[in-house]
Amino acid sequence: MGFGEKIYKLRKEHGLSQEALAEKLDTTRQAISKWENNQGYPETEKLLLLSNIFEVSVDYLLKDTTENRVEHDKGYYVSREMAAGYLLSNKKQTQYVAAGISLLICSAIPYFLFRHSVPTYIVSGLVLATLGIVSFVVAGFADNKQYTAITKEPLILDPVTLKELKDELALLKRKHVVLSILGTVCVAFSGLSFLLTRKGFLDITEQSAPYYALCVFLFGAGVYILCNVIVSRDTYAVLLENDQYVNRFSARLARKSKKVIEKI
Structure with a gap:
């Protein structure tokens, strides 16, 4: 430990509490x-205070710390606070990426209206496309390198954190069902219109141009919704199903996408 x-x-x-x-x-x-996420150590004075507060020796607090931190077979410890930060960071980044895709799609709307x-x-159209590209760039800056290890190493979570995350995911799944149906209907309806x-x-x-503009908007909205649902599910999978996640196609695709965004 x-x-x-x-x-x-x-x-x-x-x-x-913290x-x-x-x-x-x-x-x-x-x-x-930061201490709990192994991103630093307290000063000697603080170590002594920690020893007194928790009624343990300083030696116990520091013993084998370096060894455990580099042993990959034991995994990377993720605290509740770090898990929450990771989920929030990915949510923000996903929203920017999804918005960028939707704006690029919606850049076709002016063609039908004007x-x-x-x-x-x-x-x-160029204004909307530019906003979409800007959204991708912002997503790249929103990528927090602090959480890189979470997607690359086996994870260790305490039972309480695991239970809380599973409860959160259970609630989200109900919401995701509704959003998935809504997003799929938007994409299918607009896609069928253009196919016909x-x-x-x-x-x-x-006379029908405004209808097609609406179809483009619905397609973009559907893509935005589905992107958020899929990535949100995969983000929880990183924490709760880490071993299976790293080998999933969607996970490999997400990692490649991040690399592309970082290069922009």
Whole structure:
């Protein structure tokens, strides 16, 4: 058990929140979080205080810390706070990526609304496409390198954290069912409309142009919804089904996508 794991375990055993422990040590909650995530160590004075608060020796706190931290077979310890941070970080990044894809799709809308004014629909389309690219760039900056190890190493989570994450996922699954149906209907409806048009059953006329603009919007909205649902599910899979996750196609695709975004 590493230093961060010991601090987290002892804090929970003593019924202390990160804020409460930080107050006792005259430090910040962020400092406690960093220690628990093995991103730093307290000063000697703080170590002595921790020893007194938890009624353990300093030697116990530090013993085998380095050895445990580099042993890959024992896994990478993820605290509840770190898991929450990882979920939030991925949610934000996914929203930016999904928004970028949707904006690129919606850049076709001006063509249907302003077909008779070429400069107008070209400029409007370029504005939407540019916003989509900007969204991709922002997503790249939103990628928090702090959580890189979570997707690359076997993970260790305490039973309480596992249960809380499973409960969260159970609630999300109900929401995901509704969103998945909504997103699929949007994509299918708009896709079918354009398929019928291509087959000659429907025509793009001045009167029907707004309808096709709506179809493009629905397609973009459906893609946005489905992207968020799929990635949200995979994000929880990283934490709860780590061994199976690393070999999934979607996981490999997500990692490749991140590399592409980082290069932009």
